[in-house]
Amino acid sequence: MAKRRLIELAHARSGDKGDRVNIGLIAKRPEDYPVLVREVTAERVKEHFAAVCKGRVERFELPNLDAMNFLLHEALDGGGTMALKADPQGKTYSSALLRMEIDVD
Amino acid sequence: MIRIANGQGFWGDSLDAPVQQVRRGPIDYLTLDYLAEVTMSILEKQRSRDPKAGYARDFVDLIARLLPELRDRRVRVIANAGGVNPMGCRDALLEVARSQKIPITVGTVTGDDITDQLDRILSRGIELRNMDTDAPLASIRDRVQRANVYLGAFPVAEALKRGADIVVSGRIADAALVMGPMIHEFGWNETDWDKLSAGIIAGHVAECGAQGSGGNCQVDWETIPNLADVGYPIIEAERDGSFVATKHHGTGGRVTVASVKEQLLYEIGDPKAYITPDVIADFTTIHLQQDGEDRVRFRGIQGLPATNFYKVSISYSAGFKAMGQMAYGWPDALKKARAADRILRERLDRLGLKFDAIRTEFLGAGACHGIEAAIPSAEIEPHLPEVVLRVGVRSQDRKMVERFTREIAPLALSGPPVASGLGLGRPQVEEIIAFWPALIPKSEVQPEVAIWRSDA
Structure with missing residues (x-):
């Protein structure tokens, strides 16, 4: 098993809805998608974002797009106009996820 | 096509x-x-x-x-x-x-636009509960500005x-x-x-x-x-x-x-x-x-x-906020920014200011990602070329937020060294307009289409 950073295998985009952030994670090559499904679990994403995500993390699979969608609840300090954050809409959370290191075969 | x-x-x-x-x-x-x-x-x-x-x-x-x-x-x-x-x-x-x-x-x-119909709708037992928190609209009814489906x-x-x-x-x-x-x-x-x-x-x-x-x-x-x-x-x-x-x-x-x-x-x-x-x-x-x-x-x-529902977005007044910034230069920029934050907070305490929320971030040192993996290592940290201290406050009381905005600039001369206010001036107080997402039965809403001719 070797360690790889997600940014080598995937790209992403994130956005907000209220106090939730969604992060779409997309495999650059279809053959890497099963590895992402195996490694990038909701639990690991929750752990990765522990400092900012106070609620649960949901994961949805879109095999047709070699992609997954993560929904991070209570992740924006109240969200929208209430948030005092420099990134109140979680726009940079996409690349924060790509920092994660995973095991590859 | x-x-x-x-x-x-x-x-x-x-x-x-x-x-x-x-x-x-x-x-x-x-x-x-x-x-x-x-x-x-x-x-x-x-x-x-x-x-x-x-x-x-x-x-x-x-x-x-x-x-x-x-x-x-x-x-x-x-x-x-x-x-x-x-x-x-x-x-x-x-x-x-x-x-x-x-x-x-x-x-x-x-x-x-159902702003003028809200009371009629509420009186019919449609509570317009917040889709995120489940609270009924009645809890903020007096602060509502607009309701649009x-x-x-x-x-x-x-x-x-x-x-x-x-x-x-x-x-x-x-x-x-x-x-x-x-x-x-x-x-x-x-x-x-x-x-x-x-x-x-x-x-x-x-x-x-x-x-x-x-x-x-x-x-x-x-x-x-x-x-x-x-x-x-x-x-x-x-x-x-x-x-x-x-x-x-x-x-x-x-x-x-x-x-x-x-x-x-x-x-x-x-x-x-x-x-x-x-x-x-x-x-x-x-x-x-x-x-x-x-x-x-x-x-x-x-x-x-x-x-059978439309989503309605209800805006309401939710207090005031302001954000202040001060940049600190090499060496030990993050250490200086942290010291400035402690000093600022002590001054806010001495003034007796109370906020619903106060938040400190260090731009250039992992503020956007905000996660552990983004924080500079102990080895890199003293060498960061600059770090921006960013402090935000929120309160229902405009005066508290106003007073906060006067405490940022003084840090430049009365806090840790190598500080720059970035030429930004005093922070502005903003009124917070928050949003209350709710669902409303489609039967309560009547979309209207009309046609108007410029030569009529």
């Missing part, structure tokens, strides 16, 4: 993009999205000062600039520029047409059917701007769930402007050509619900399967149940295929019946 071009992703987006969409290739419809959630409250403030205001004035200026070309090229326009005063927007458009002696027909889509695409289609050259609405679902012409041109009906799902997904690809055609795109971002002249998205829609996402030939940006996937995943929840006024779209049924340079074909999309 019809070509629907989007020229505006939000109010404040490029003024020139819609002009380029009209001039640089054939299109049938131009759509423009002006309304972010917060926009309605800004427009309401404008209307309270001037009863004729309250809509996106930029849109009227754009039509004044483009009207002869829209006529010559037979391009029809759909915009949610009406804001809180769609009829004011209509009057301004008809005035432009008369002064240019180009007759036009304007269609208005209204009925979204997200209408669907069928009223837009009706306005087009009745001859509108320009359709102006208040609040409608963003993707409905793009789907309206498809319903009109192809005669889709209200239970064509698969086609409606495709129309909404086409709208989702186009509604954020250049973010659907190479802007803010992470995959191979450095090789995306000529973003200075980025082409905005164009949908080539077919009667059967399939469509191609593309952009004008010769423009910058990129439309590939990979770039389109990024936009598809933007601001969605459960991909099998993307709920809109007209249909529940299923993003897991999308089949994508590259169909030439900067062309992606969408096929196979399915959808589920719409719900």
